[in-house]
Amino acid sequence: MIRVLLVDDHAGFRAGLRTLLATAEGIEVADEVSSGEQALAVVGRLQPDVVLMDLTMPGMGGVAATGKLVRDHPHIRVVVLSMSDDDDSVFAAMRAGARGYVLKGARRAELVRAVQAAADGEAIFGPAIAARLVGYFAGRESAxxxxxxxxxxxxxxxALMAERLTNPQIAARLGLxxxxxxxxxxxxxxxxxVNDRSEAITRARQAGL
Known part of the structure; x- marks a missing residue:
């Protein structure tokens, strides 16, 4: 059974999401919260397999919450579920450690697939986001x-060292x-x-990595 934590500040949207996931075999909603701070407060106790995270919420936003959650609980997978499909939002979520990005309004099958794939350790993106990523990297491949x-x-x-991840956290993130x-x-x-991580991180940031 895949345990899911819902993080979104709109109660109506959470209710609809809970109802949708309740019809999916092998998935249960462990709890729902309305902010990044609340997610961080309960995740240690709940130990969900997947967190469905909104980006825009009062207080701590989804990117900051994702970054801290992944650092503290690298075995928990975060999938962003957002209205935003701009490059800044997508790449900020990826840099924070999100393992997937799906747009709100996605079909049930797409959302269920995202939860299942994330729980299996895959990275998963909705069709619109995947097309954006392909276009972005296609434009950079010759650089x-x-x-x-x-x-x-x-x-x-x-790059993960530059995000202050430890070796065990990097191993969990990359599956190594x-x-x-x-x-x-x-x-x-x-x-x-270089002699240490601090010098390596400085070089990474100077190179724009």
Whole structure:
């Protein structure tokens, strides 16, 4: 059974979402809250598999709540469910650690698939968001990558280091073993000729990673 926490400041929308998910086999709504602060307060006790997170809420927004939730509970998957489909919102959510992004108004099958995929450790995006991502990266594919001495995986590890994730958190995020992450971190230090994480993070930010 996949346990889901709903985070949205509109009670009517939460009620509709709860009703929709109640008809899906293998999914149960563990609880619902109306703010990022409330989500962080209950997630440790509830231990949901997936959090459906709105972005725009009073107080702590969904991006900040996602970032803290993922740092403190890296095994819990966050899927953003939002009205916003602009690049800034999508990439801010991804940088914070969201494992999916679905627009409000999505069909039932799409939403259920997003919950199931996130629970299985996949990254999932609604069709509109996926098309936006493809277009974005297609426009960048010919550009030289930041810090070209690093492999793609090493750049991913460095980017997560820059988000202040620990090695175990990076391992959970990328689905790697702790030893593999340690090896990647060591390779990053060697290739960038730095002595510690702080220097590596500085190099990453200078490169716009």
């Amino acid at each position: 030289e990558p930041a810090l070209p001495a690093l492999t793609r995986r090493e750049r991913e590890v460095l 073993s702790h030893k593999t992450v340690r090896n990647h971190v060591s390779a990053v230090f060697t290739k960038l000729r």
